Amino acid sequence: MKCPHCLENFNAEWQYTNLGQDKNSEFDISYCNCPGCEKKIIQLSKRVRAPHTTFQTSLIYPKAIARTPLSTDVPEQFAVDYWQACIVLADSLKASAALSRYCLQNLLREKAGVTKSDLSKEIQQVLDSNTLPPYIAGDLDAVRNIGNFASHPIKSTNSGEIVEVEKGEAEWNLNVLEELFEFYFVQPEIARKKREALNKKLADAGKPPMKAPAISSVSN
Numbered sequence: 001m002k003c004p005h006c007l008e009n010f011n012a013e014w015q016y017t018n019l020g021q022d023k024n025s026e027f028d029i030s031y032c033n034c035p036g037c038e039k040k041i042i043q044l045s046k047r048v049r050a051p052h053t054t055f056q057t058s059l060i061y062p063k064a065i066a067r068t069p070l071s072t073d074v075p076e077q078f079a080v081d082y083w084q085a086c087i088v089l090a091d092s093l094k095a096s097a098a099l100s101r102y103c104l105q106n107l108l109r110e111k112a113g114v115t116k117s118d119l120s121k122e123i124q125q126v127l128d129s130n131t132l133p134p135y136i137a138g139d140l141d142a143v144r145n146i147g148n149f150a151s152h153p154i155k156s157t158n159s160g161e162i163v164e165v166e167k168g169e170a171e172w173n174l175n176v177l178e179e180l181f182e183f184y185f186v187q188p189e190i191a192r193k194k195r196e197a198l199n200k201k202l203a204d205a206g207k208p209p210m211k212a213p214a215i216s217s218v219s220n
Contacts, residue, residue: 006037064090100173102160
């Protein structure tokens with residue numbers, strides 16, 4: 001199985017405890033430890049006997065399967081909001097979507113340099129700047145479509161407001177944040193380290209360092 005904490009695959013050795021039964025169902029707790037991250041995984045199983053025997057299994061710890069761990073290159077101010085959106089996803093899609101919209105708006109203002117407005121217009125400003133790869137730009141644009149901003153304008157004018165969500169909206173927002181984190185923080189840091197290593201080699205050879213890349217942003 002895949003560990004819901006660290007996402008590594010392992011052969012689970014489940015232990016079971018019977019919790020008894022009620023009028024229609026019987027309940028069991030199953031649990032194991034991931035050998036990689038050493039965290040416990042707990043499931044609740046329900047066996048319904050009537051009218052036909054069916055089995056239902058729910059993950060109760062952790063509450064949901066983890067997202068891919070963020071790189072340490074993502075600043076804490078964004079990572080905290082992102083992880084809070086992940087943590088509440090299993091309990092409240094509305095709260096998760098609100099946190100991710102709030103994080104997205106702050107990210108675009110900080111890294112894309114958009115003029116402060118409402119989220120829909122800020123997204124459009126980033127798209128018009130043509131600074132994002134096409135696949136990220138398309139996914140960012142879809143935030144407004146999947147979230148149905150036209151019918152729920154408060155998602156744009158007050159990004160952190162807890163309001164109704166569309167199917168798949170909360171998860172999509174998190175996907176887009178992950179793509180933007182990779183673009184704005186992770187890949188630039190990888191490139192910086194490569195340039196730093198190359199400049200050291202050039203310096204050792206008595207040659208001048210390579211020129212620093214130009215940084216583009218949305219014009220205000």
